[in-house]
Amino acid sequence: MDEWINFESMWPLLRACVLMLAGLLAARLMSRIASTVARTQVKRHDAMLVNRGTFYVVLILFLVMALRELGFDLSVLLGAAGIVSVALGFASQTSASNLISGLFLLAEKPFALGDLIRVDQTTGEVISLDLLSIKLRTFDNLFVRIPNETLIKSEVTTLTKFPIRRIDIALGVAYKEDLPTVQRILFELAKAHPYCLDEPKPLYMFLRFGESSLDLQFSVWAKRESFLTVRTTLQEQIKAAFDAAGIEIPFPHRTLYTGATTDPFPVRQVDPAVEAGSQAP
Amino acid sequence: MATQKPQNRQLPTWWGEMSLAINEARTVLAGPLTLIFKRFAQEWQIDLDNPLLQTYGPLGRVAKQALSVDAGQEARVERYRFVMQSPPSRLMVRPALADRAVVCRPVSPLVLPPQQHIQLFLSTPLWLQVYQPDKAGKAGQLLLETSLSPNAETWFGPDTLTGELCYMVQTCARLSPDAVSAKDHYATTPIRLHNDGDNELVLERLNVPVPHLGLSICEKGRLWTPEVNYRCTQDSNQVEFKIMPGVSALAKGAQEMALPRTRLRRQTMVRAWKLLFG
Numbered sequence: 001m002d003e004w005i006n007f008e009s010m011w012p013l014l015r016a017c018v019l020m021l022a023g024l025l026a027a028r029l030m031s032r033i034a035s036t037v038a039r040t041q042v043k044r045h046d047a048m049l050v051n052r053g054t055f056y057v058v059l060i061l062f063l064v065m066a067l068r069e070l071g072f073d074l075s076v077l078l079g080a081a082g083i084v085s086v087a088l089g090f091a092s093q094t095s096a097s098n099l100i101s102g103l104f105l106l107a108e109k110p111f112a113l114g115d116l117i118r119v120d121q122t123t124g125e126v127i128s129l130d131l132l133s134i135k136l137r138t139f140d141n142l143f144v145r146i147p148n149e150t151l152i153k154s155e156v157t158t159l160t161k162f163p164i165r166r167i168d169i170a171l172g173v174a175y176k177e178d179l180p181t182v183q184r185i186l187f188e189l190a191k192a193h194p195y196c197l198d199e200p201k202p203l204y205m206f207l208r209f210g211e212s213s214l215d216l217q218f219s220v221w222a223k224r225e226s227f228l229t230v231r232t233t234l235q236e237q238i239k240a241a242f243d244a245a246g247i248e249i250p251f252p253h254r255t256l257y258t259g260a261t262t263d264p265f266p267v268r269q270v271d272p273a274v275e276a277g278s279q280a281p
Numbered sequence: 282m283a284t285q286k287p288q289n290r291q292l293p294t295w296w297g298e299m300s301l302a303i304n305e306a307r308t309v310l311a312g313p314l315t316l317i318f319k320r321f322a323q324e325w326q327i328d329l330d331n332p333l334l335q336t337y338g339p340l341g342r343v344a345k346q347a348l349s350v351d352a353g354q355e356a357r358v359e360r361y362r363f364v365m366q367s368p369p370s371r372l373m374v375r376p377a378l379a380d381r382a383v384v385c386r387p388v389s390p391l392v393l394p395p396q397q398h399i400q401l402f403l404s405t406p407l408w409l410q411v412y413q414p415d416k417a418g419k420a421g422q423l424l425l426e427t428s429l430s431p432n433a434e435t436w437f438g439p440d441t442l443t444g445e446l447c448y449m450v451q452t453c454a455r456l457s458p459d460a461v462s463a464k465d466h467y468a469t470t471p472i473r474l475h476n477d478g479d480n481e482l483v484l485e486r487l488n489v490p491v492p493h494l495g496l497s498i499c500e501k502g503r504l505w506t507p508e509v510n511y512r513c514t515q516d517s518n519q520v521e522f523k524i525m526p527g528v529s530a531l532a533k534g535a536q537e538m539a540l541p542r543t544r545l546r547r548q549t550m551v552r553a554w555k556l557l558f559g
Contacts, residue, residue, distance in 0.1 A: 162442065163436075164436050198433050198434070198449045199437065199449075200436060221436065223434065
């Protein structure tokens with residue numbers, strides 16, 4: 001008889017557990033169907049949001065049904081929800097902050113799934129946007145988790161927002177060089193390069209009289225997919241073109257001066273042949 | 282003054298059906314690009330010779346050559362292998378217009394005074410598509426698509442936020458269709474410009490929306506697109522542009538070769554001046 005009574009009292013709990021289990025399965029199934037349908041209509045990022053939204057809505061519906069099976073009065077529960085949320089907020093400030101930051105990020109959309117972003121020193125592809133954090137895959141194939149709160153607080157650069165990018169090449173030439181010739185060579189290289197865009201026009205800037213060189217900047221525009229190719233090949237071509245034209249890219253120079261009141265450094269010119277003969281055994 | 286020779290000669294064509302027996306090969310010269318088609322028991326091989334290293338060959342010459350599996354495999358050759366259980370005995374080679382809009386830059390800017398209109402003829406580069414025929418014998422699965430010549434790229438728009446990535450060609454902006462040099466890797470687009478405004482229209486660049494244009498071949502073997510009309514209204518910031526339906530009247534005996542890649546919802550569109558003339 002006791003066993004019968006125990007089974008009767010356990011029956012709602014069992015039904016609630018079954019409902020939750022069914023809810024999990026239904027939520028997973030429904031979210032997958034919803035995202036599959038959405039993927040044909042919208043971008044991957046939005047399809048993922050549809051997936052997550054469907055999952056949580058279905059799960060919450062089954063949770064409510066399970067609670068009713070257990071005899072909870074939902075109106076009381078909803079009334080208590082405010083108090084519970086305040087208590088939870090105090091207890092898990094970090095998680096709540098990340099959660100709210102995640103909602104802001106979803107609304108603001110500074111980047112989408114698949115975008116390349118840079119946060120502080122980390123650059124990678126966004127592979128997941130979750131309630132508490134985003135996940136990045138870096139170029140060296142590392143998995144990086146960044147809390148949403150960090151993204152809200154710090155500077156985030158989206159590298160794939162616009163279809164074209166500017167490539168800035170800093171270079172220096174010797175003081176003796178003819179700058180109009182240098183400029184002409186640079187523009188010719190950009191014009192001949194198959195991945196450099198015709199418009200916006202390349203940009204040439206004289207930056208400063210450097211310690212060892214005349215410091216210049218040459219900037220060209222390219223499709224973002226060609227960014228690395230252009231940065232590498234154009235610099236190689238500049239080196240080759242400067243070598244061919246006899247334009248010197250100087251090493252750092254240092255002039256040592258001992259001051260007017262001291263004697264100059266003693267300098268002795270040595271005949272290399274004599275020097276070699278004296279060192280022979 | 283440069284002389285303009287009439288282009289009356291028949292252009293040879295590089296498109297059509299490529300029908301080969303097993304262990305047979307054929308070379309196709311399409312503009313600056315050389316393609317070598319080879320058919321084996323379970324694969325089709327297509328070798329593309331890099332146009333950047335290729336000088337211009339005779340237009341459209343098609344010649345059979347002796348087969349060797351590794352023939353023509355040089356450093357500059359890109360090889361594509363399409364492996365199948367039972368490869369079809371033929372492939373279909375077709376011309377297509379560019380997959381992005383083409384910006385035509387006149388060698389020297391054109392000035393169209395107010396209340397004037399003019400017809401120009403611009404050439405835009407062609408792409409080559411290779412299809413596997415479907416059961417009905419029509420073009421089915423697209424196997425390969427490549428541009429026939431290296432094309433410069435440019436950003437077209439008022440700033441780096443607004444605009445689109447386009448191909449760029451320099452043009453002589455000929456005023457007569459006979460003056461346009463006949464090349465088998467370019468299609469000719471008739472452009473009609475109307476300046477209904479009160480100011481001069483200075484044409485330094487023109488955006489030709491080729492993905493929205495179809496392709497037809499005329500009796501002489503030249504490829505044509507439908508005519509595109511640009512009408513600059515009193516409000517100089519707006520340009521009405523319209524793709525004329527059907528084949529241009531100048532393309533005598535024209536037959537449709539390719540449909541537009543994307544169709545516009547409306548034939549007449551109004552766009553900002555900066556988005557069409559740069």
